[in-house]
Amino acid sequence: MNLPLHEKIRSEIEADILxxxxxxxxxxPTEHDLMQQYGCxxxxxxxxxxxxxxxxxxxxxxxxxxFVARPKAHSMMLDIPDLEQExxxxxxRYRFELSERTIVPPGTPQAREAGLAExxxxxxxxxxxxxxxxxxxxxxxxxxxxxxxxxxxxxxxxDSPGAWLLKHVxxxxxxxxxxxxxxxxxxxxxxxxSVGAPCLFVERRTWRGSEGITQVRQHFVGSAYSLxxxxxxxxxxxxx
Amino acid sequence: MNLPLHEKIRSEIEADILxxxxxxxxxxPTEHDLMQQYGCxxxxxxxxxxxxxxxxxxxxxxxxxxFVARPKAHSMMLDIPDLEQExxxxxxRYRFELSERTIVPPGTPQAREAGLAExxxxxxxxxxxxxxxxxxxxxxxxxxxxxxxxxxxxxxxxDSPGAWLLKHVxxxxxxxxxxxxxxxxxxxxxxxxSVGAPCLFVERRTWRGSEGITQVRQHFVGSAYSLxxxxxxxxxxxxx
DNA sequence: CAGTGGTCTAGACCACTGA
DNA sequence: CAGTGGTCTAGACCACTGA
Numbered sequence: 001m002n003l004p005l006h007e008k009i010r011s012e013i014e015a016d017i018l019x020x021x022x023x024x025x026x027x028x029p030t031e032h033d034l035m036q037q038y039g040c041x042x043x044x045x046x047x048x049x050x051x052x053x054x055x056x057x058x059x060x061x062x063x064x065x066x067f068v069a070r071p072k073a074h075s076m077m078l079d080i081p082d083l084e085q086e087x088x089x090x091x092x093r094y095r096f097e098l099s100e101r102t103i104v105p106p107g108t109p110q111a112r113e114a115g116l117a118e119x120x121x122x123x124x125x126x127x128x129x130x131x132x133x134x135x136x137x138x139x140x141x142x143x144x145x146x147x148x149x150x151x152x153x154x155x156x157x158x159d160s161p162g163a164w165l166l167k168h169v170x171x172x173x174x175x176x177x178x179x180x181x182x183x184x185x186x187x188x189x190x191x192x193x194s195v196g197a198p199c200l201f202v203e204r205r206t207w208r209g210s211e212g213i214t215q216v217r218q219h220f221v222g223s224a225y226s227l228x229x230x231x232x233x234x235x236x237x238x239x240x
Numbered sequence: 241m242n243l244p245l246h247e248k249i250r251s252e253i254e255a256d257i258l259x260x261x262x263x264x265x266x267x268x269p270t271e272h273d274l275m276q277q278y279g280c281x282x283x284x285x286x287x288x289x290x291x292x293x294x295x296x297x298x299x300x301x302x303x304x305x306x307f308v309a310r311p312k313a314h315s316m317m318l319d320i321p322d323l324e325q326e327x328x329x330x331x332x333r334y335r336f337e338l339s340e341r342t343i344v345p346p347g348t349p350q351a352r353e354a355g356l357a358e359x360x361x362x363x364x365x366x367x368x369x370x371x372x373x374x375x376x377x378x379x380x381x382x383x384x385x386x387x388x389x390x391x392x393x394x395x396x397x398x399d400s401p402g403a404w405l406l407k408h409v410x411x412x413x414x415x416x417x418x419x420x421x422x423x424x425x426x427x428x429x430x431x432x433x434s435v436g437a438p439c440l441f442v443e444r445r446t447w448r449g450s451e452g453i454t455q456v457r458q459h460f461v462g463s464a465y466s467l468x469x470x471x472x473x474x475x476x477x478x479x480x
Numbered sequence: 481c482a483g484t485g486g487t488c489t490a491g492a493c494c495a496c497t498g499a
Numbered sequence: 500c501a502g503t504g505g506t507c508t509a510g511a512c513c514a515c516t517g518a
Contacts, residue, residue, distance in 0.1 A: 004487060018412050018449040030503065041489045043283070046504080054294075063497040063503045071410045078318040078469045170264050170311045172257075176469040180420035180440035180462035198438035198462070200420035209258040222438070226419035229318045229469075244506060270484065281508045286485080303484050303516040 005040055009048035017057055017068050028058060028066040076229040080176065080204075083129050083137065084163055092131040096160035099190070100126035103152075104142065111142070114215035115205055120146030125161050128190050136224055138190040141216040148213060162216065171206040171213050178202055178227065187219045198222035245280055249288035257297055257308050268298060268306040316469040320416065320444070323369050323377065324403055332371040336400040339430070340366035343392075344382065351382070354455035355445055360386030365401050368430050376464055378430040381456040388453060402456065411446040411453050418442055418467065427459045438462035 003011070016022040029037065034045040049066055052058045060066045087094040104110060104122040111122050123143045128135050141161055143151050148169050156164065165171075181201045188195045200220040206213045243251070256262040269277065274285040289306055292298045300306045327334040344350060344362040351362050363383040368375050381401055383391050388409050396404065405411075421441045428435045440460040446453045 006487080020410075020448070024410050032503085041491085042504095043490090043507095044488060046506095047487090049504090060504065061497085062495075062505080063499085063501085065503065071406065071412075075317045075319050076414060076416055077315045079315050080469075166311065170257075170260075172311075174316060174471040176316055177466050178418060178440070178469070179466035180438040180460070182438045182462070196436065198420040198422045200418070208260070220420070222420035222422070226417050229320075229416040229418065231414040246506080272484085281510085282485095283488095283509090284507060286487095287506090289485090300485065301516085302486080302514075303482085303518085305484065 005038065006044045006047040006051070009034065009038055009040075009045060010051050013048070013052060014057060022068050024068050024070040026068050028068065030065055076231040078176070078227060078229040080174075080227075082163055082166060084160060087129070087131045087136065090131070093133070095130045095133065096127055096156065097130060098125065098127045098156050100124070101156075103145075114142045114212070116142060116144040116212040116215060117146045120144060123151055125156065127156070127160070129160065135191045135221065137218050137220040138187060139216050139218040141214060143214045144212055147208065147211050165206075165214060169208070169213055171208050173207040173209075174204060176202060176204045180222070181219070183219065191219065191221050193221060200225055200227070202227075245278065246284045246287040246291070249274065249278055249280075249285060250291050253288070253292060254297060262308050264308050264310040266308050268308065270305055316471040318416070318467060318469040320414075320467075322403055322406060324400060327369070327371045327376065330371070333373070335370045335373065336367055336396065337370060338365065338367045338396050340364070341396075343385075354382045354452070356382060356384040356452040356455060357386045360384060363391055365396065367396070367400070369400065375431045375461065377458050377460040378427060379456050379458040381454060383454045384452055387448065387451050405446075405454060409448070409453055411448050413447040413449075414444060415446075416442060416444040420462070421459070423459065431459065431461050433461060440465055440467070442467075 013022070013028065022028070028049075031042050031045045031049065035042050038045065049058065049060065053060050053066075057069055058066050059069050084094045084096075102124045104124050106120055106122075107118060112118060114122075116122055123145055125141045125143070127139060129137045129139070139162070143161070143165070145152055148165070150168065151161075151165075154161070154164055179201045181199055182196045183191065183193045183199050185195055187193070187199060188197065191199070193199075199222050202218045202220065203216070204218075205215045253262070253268065262268070268289075271282050271285045271289065275282050278285065289298065289300065293300050293306075297309055298306050299309050324334045324336075342364045344364050346357075346359055346361060352358060354362075356362055363385055365381045365383070367379060369377045369379070379402070383401070383405070385392055388405070390408065391401075391405075394401070394404055419441045421439055422436045423431065423433045423439050425435055427433070427439060428437065431439070433439075439462050442458045442460065443456070444458075445455045
């Protein structure tokens with residue numbers, strides 16, 4: 001139990017909230033009260049309360065004080081793991097099979113729809129992710145060559161384009177849409193499913209600043225893949 | 241531009257990272273350097289750098305300094321909106337139709353699987369969420385009456401159990417699994433789909449502290465519903 | 481072993497806002 | 500208008516760890 005003091009204060013108040021000792025809407029002691037209670041300076045108390053406020057557990061209002069927050073339609077953390085890493089962790093062998101690779105000229109409706117640079121060529125890549133040589137997902141990806149010129153020279157005979165991008169191109173914003181769709185003829189053929197089989201459809205677009213980097217559409221075999229999202233209180237300090 | 245100084249420092253460094261002026265792996269000035277550069281105290285610099293580290297944009301290492309982080313398989317924020325709210329925002333009318341409501345005795349395999357209290361009755365609720373009287377999703381929910389005794393007295397003739405729980409029971413942890421499945425006979429009947437039609441399947445369990453509150457399994461009409469997750473840099477200060 | 485970040489102090493002035 | 504949180508200062512001691 002060698003926690004910093006601000007961490008100790010934070011976790012004690014957190015525990016009070018989680019166990020119901022402090023109920024939603026109730027007022028916390030003021031920073032001044034907590035200073036005296038813990039015999040520390042106001043900065044230390046403030047750091048603890050700011051962390052709780054950042055985690056959504058409390059709300060701070062000037063003149064009024066700090067209050068236990070009422071639970072909301074929380075956002076949850078969705079892990080978007082690297083597919084290769086996930087397959088290897090399952091104890092399976094990963095392979096990416098490239099099936100198509102084309103340069104798309106600038107200004108096509110396709111590029112505009114993807115939200116990528118309108119003034120530059122795009123690289124279009126299609127392929128299948130295999131686990132022990134069984135198709136798990138297929139993807140169709142567009143990459144802005146204006147943003148990532150090095151991409152044009154990559155072979156992708158074994159490494160997936162997604163993994164390469166993750167390693168080499170810093171991105172700062174991303175949006176993912178998740179849906180359930182029936183396998184089209186093309187998807188069914190790639191994934192060796194029957195047409196109409198349920199697939200988890202994931203569409204992701206990433207940006208660096210305001211510049212679009214890539215858009216990818218993935219179809220996962222519905223019976224073999226799921227995503228997990230979690231919400232929990234602020235990370236516990238190690239050993240707590 | 242009336243930002244606090246620590247916020248100004250943070251956003252300037254953030255901008256340098258996003259625009260590529262500072263590249264992944266490169267070293268930032270030390271806290272001491274930044275103190276002099278901005279003419280402020282170390283606490284102020286530290287606050288800015290801590291915020292960047294919390295957002296995953298930089299990594300701080302003792303003795304070595306602070307470095308621009310290399311992009312990782314970031315987690316994304318998944319909005320789990322209240323279904324009623326979402327339907328109303330689409331301009332449609334929301335209704336929850338209760339189809340079943342049973343008390344499940346303690347100790348059944350069902351309860352154990354749901355991870356709910358083994359020593360207490362569970363309330364089982366089934367129903368359909370309708371948008372303009374068209375089924376959008378069906379759900380099967382188990383609620384621990386040990387954790388939420390008031391639940392037994394609720395009618396749920398109009399309000400959904402999920403919305404009621406959200407309003408009345410603070411929860412602190414949740415886990416959601418998302419998959420794509422084919423509609424079973426029962427699901428197809430409730431959603432007025434053909435058997436085998438793709439459905440977005442969402443299973444969520446919530447806890448208060450270590451006490452299980454509820455488990456819910458929802459099937460969404462695949463063609464009518466999708467989820468969106470986002471990742472972005474730390475929230476911008478208002479007006480920045 | 482020296483430089484770096486982690487934490488903390490004991491103050492200060494201020495903006496905001498609800499009693 | 501007084502109490503609250505937001506911010507900031509100018510120091511301090513310490514733990515860690517890579518040059």
